Amino acid sequence: xxGTDNISNSPEKIYRxxxxxxxRNFFLHIHSPRIYPFSMKPGYTFGLGIVLGFLFLIMIFTGxxxxxxxxxxxxxxxxxxxxIVHVVPGGRIxxxxxxxxxxxxxxxxxxxxLRVFYTGSYLGGRYVNWIIGVAMFVVxxxxxxxxxxxxxxxLSYWAVTIGSNxxxxxxxxxxxxxxxxxxxxxxxxxRLLIGSETVGQTALTRFFMLHVIFLPLTLLVxxxxxxxxxxxxxxxxxxxxxxxxxxxxxxxWPMLMWVELSIFLSVIALLVLFSFFIEAPLLEPxxxxxxxxxxxxxxxxxxxxxxxxxxxxxxxxxxxxLFLYFLVSIPYKDKEEQYIxxxxxxxxxxxxxxxxxxxxxxxxxxxxxxxxxxxxxRNWFPDISQWFVMLVNPATITxxxxxxxxxYIRRKSGSSRMAAISLFTSSMVALIIFTAIGIWFRxxxxxxxxx
Amino acid sequence: MERRSFIRRISIALASIxxxxxxxxxxxxxxxxxxxxxxRIRVGRLSDFPVDTYTYINDHKIFxxxxxxxxxxxxxxxxxxxxxxxxxxxxxxxxCHGSCYSEEGKVVSGPAPTALAWYKMERTPDGKFIVDxxxxxxxxxxxxxx
Numbered sequence: 001x002x003g004t005d006n007i008s009n010s011p012e013k014i015y016r017x018x019x020x021x022x023x024r025n026f027f028l029h030i031h032s033p034r035i036y037p038f039s040m041k042p043g044y045t046f047g048l049g050i051v052l053g054f055l056f057l058i059m060i061f062t063g064x065x066x067x068x069x070x071x072x073x074x075x076x077x078x079x080x081x082x083x084i085v086h087v088v089p090g091g092r093i094x095x096x097x098x099x100x101x102x103x104x105x106x107x108x109x110x111x112x113x114l115r116v117f118y119t120g121s122y123l124g125g126r127y128v129n130w131i132i133g134v135a136m137f138v139v140x141x142x143x144x145x146x147x148x149x150x151x152x153x154x155l156s157y158w159a160v161t162i163g164s165n166x167x168x169x170x171x172x173x174x175x176x177x178x179x180x181x182x183x184x185x186x187x188x189x190x191r192l193l194i195g196s197e198t199v200g201q202t203a204l205t206r207f208f209m210l211h212v213i214f215l216p217l218t219l220l221v222x223x224x225x226x227x228x229x230x231x232x233x234x235x236x237x238x239x240x241x242x243x244x245x246x247x248x249x250x251x252x253w254p255m256l257m258w259v260e261l262s263i264f265l266s267v268i269a270l271l272v273l274f275s276f277f278i279e280a281p282l283l284e285p286x287x288x289x290x291x292x293x294x295x296x297x298x299x300x301x302x303x304x305x306x307x308x309x310x311x312x313x314x315x316x317x318x319x320x321x322l323f324l325y326f327l328v329s330i331p332y333k334d335k336e337e338q339y340i341x342x343x344x345x346x347x348x349x350x351x352x353x354x355x356x357x358x359x360x361x362x363x364x365x366x367x368x369x370x371x372x373x374x375x376x377x378r379n380w381f382p383d384i385s386q387w388f389v390m391l392v393n394p395a396t397i398t399x400x401x402x403x404x405x406x407x408y409i410r411r412k413s414g415s416s417r418m419a420a421i422s423l424f425t426s427s428m429v430a431l432i433i434f435t436a437i438g439i440w441f442r443x444x445x446x447x448x449x450x451x
Numbered sequence: 452m453e454r455r456s457f458i459r460r461i462s463i464a465l466a467s468i469x470x471x472x473x474x475x476x477x478x479x480x481x482x483x484x485x486x487x488x489x490x491r492i493r494v495g496r497l498s499d500f501p502v503d504t505y506t507y508i509n510d511h512k513i514f515x516x517x518x519x520x521x522x523x524x525x526x527x528x529x530x531x532x533x534x535x536x537x538x539x540x541x542x543x544x545x546x547c548h549g550s551c552y553s554e555e556g557k558v559v560s561g562p563a564p565t566a567l568a569w570y571k572m573e574r575t576p577d578g579k580f581i582v583d584x585x586x587x588x589x590x591x592x593x594x595x596x597x
Contacts, residue, residue, distance in 0.1 A: 158534075161533070161534065162532065162534070162547055165532035165533045165534070166532065168532070168533070169532070172564050175564060175565065176564070197533075198533075288509075289507070289509040289512075289535060290535070291534050291535050291546050291547065292546075293537075293546035294546060294547070295534060295546055295547045305548075308532065308548065308562070309548035309549065309561075309562055310562060311562055312531055312532055312562060312564070316532075375560060378558065378559075378560050378561065379560050382559070386564045386565070389562070389564070390564070444546065445544050445545070445546050445549045446545075446546070446547065446548045446549035447549060
C-alpha cells in the first residue's frame, strides 16, 4: 500500500506522484499539473468553460444513442423520432436530455463569452483564443440549429424555413440593385445550406450531416486548439498583480479533479432532473403548405428574426456581420492590458456598463414602441423607396446609436477598453431585448402581443 | 531548363488550371438559375375553381382566383423571406413577419420589399388552365372566359 510506505510518503514523492497522475494520463494531460489558485475562484470563471465541455460530451453520448434509432429521410424521420419518444426504452428521456443540453450549451456559451469579455480575458496576447472562442460560439449556435430540422415536424420545418430564408436575405440588396439575375449571393447561401429554394430531402440530408459529423468535428478541433492555447498562454487569465511564482501554484491532482467531477455530476443531475419535467416538443408532421402561425425560428435566433422583420438584408446579414466583426476586432482595438482579469475593469467600467444598459434599453424600447404604435416608414409613406426601408429601421438605427455612443466614450474617457465595454454591453442588451420580444411578444402574423 | 525548375513550372501551371476550374464552378453557384423556376404548369379545369375564391395550388405555391369574368393567378410566396402568405379580407398577409399585401398584391405594410408576382394564364383546347411562371403580368390582367 503506497500510503503505508514511509518513502512514498515523503512530500517530494507525493508531489511527483500527483504531477504524474496528470501528465501520464491521455485525457487528463490537457490540464496543467499545477494551477494558479486564482483560476479556482468560482466567482471568476463560474466554471462555464468546463460546463460547456461536459455538456458537449453529454451531447455526443446522447446524440449517438439517438442516431441508432433515427432515420434521416423525409418519409421516415418523423416516425423514427416518434418511435424514440414512445417505443424505444428510455428514448424519451435521452431525447429530452439531448435537447436540454443543446439549449444549455447555447446559454452557457453566451455566458462564457460575457465572462471572458468582462474580465478582459482577451488581453495579454490572448487574442487568438478569443477569436477561436467567437468561432466556437457560432458553431454551437449552428450545431443546435442544424439539429432543429431533424424531427421533421411543423415546428422544425418552419423554423428552418425561416432560418434558411434569412440566409438568402442578401437578395433584398441584390434585387434593389437589379443584379440578382447575375449575382445571386443570397440564393447561393440558401442553396449551400438547404440545397434548393425550399426545405426538402436535400436540406434534411445536409442538416443531418452537419449535425452529426461536420459541426461536432469542427467544435472538437476548435475545443482542442482552445484548450491548447490556454495552456500555451500560461493558464486562465488573472490580474497582473496576482503572483505568477511557480511555488504559489496548487497541484491539479486531486483538488481540481474533485471540482471537475462535482461540476460534471451536477450537470448530469440537473439535466436528468429537468428531462423528467421538460418535454422536447414534437408537433404534427411537417406540412410545407401550411406555415405555423406564428412561424418562429429557434429561440436563440429570434433576436435576428425580430431584426429581419424590419428588413431582411439589414437584420439578416448587415447587423449580424457587423456584430461578428465587432466581436472579432475587440482584441485588436483594445490593448489596455492593465485591465486583464479584473471584472468590468473596475468602478469606471461598471459606470460605463450601467449607462450602456440604460442607453440600450431606452433605444430599443422607444423604437419598438414607435413601430408597434404608429408603424414604420412603409405605413407613413406607402410609396417610399425600399432603400429607405432597408437602411432606416430599428436594426440599423440601433447600430448607429451604439457605435456613435462608443466613439463618444472613447473620446471622453481616452480608453479603448471603456469604449469596448460600452459597445459590447449595449449590443448584448439589445440582443437580449430583441430575443425576448421575439419569444414572448410576437403572436400570430408577427403581431406584437402584450399579455 | 533545369529539371527542378521544369517540374516547378509544370506544377504551378497544373495547379493554376485546377484553380481556374474550381473557381469558375464556385462562382457559377452565385448565378441565379433561371430555368429552375420558370415553367408552365397545369392547374386544373374551370370546375376546380369556385367563383370569387382564391384557390391555393399547393405544389406550386400560387393562388388562382376566379370571378364571373375570368381567371388569374398570383404567387403565394412572400417576397420578404419566402413564407406562404395567407388570404385575409383586405388582401394577403404573411404569418412569418406580418407583411401585408393589398388585393392587387401591392405591399401595404411590413418588411416585404416587392409586390407579389402575377402570372399569365392560358387555356388548353381540352379546357385545362395553364399558369406560365415565366411570364408575369399586371394585377389587373386576367384570362377572360368569353
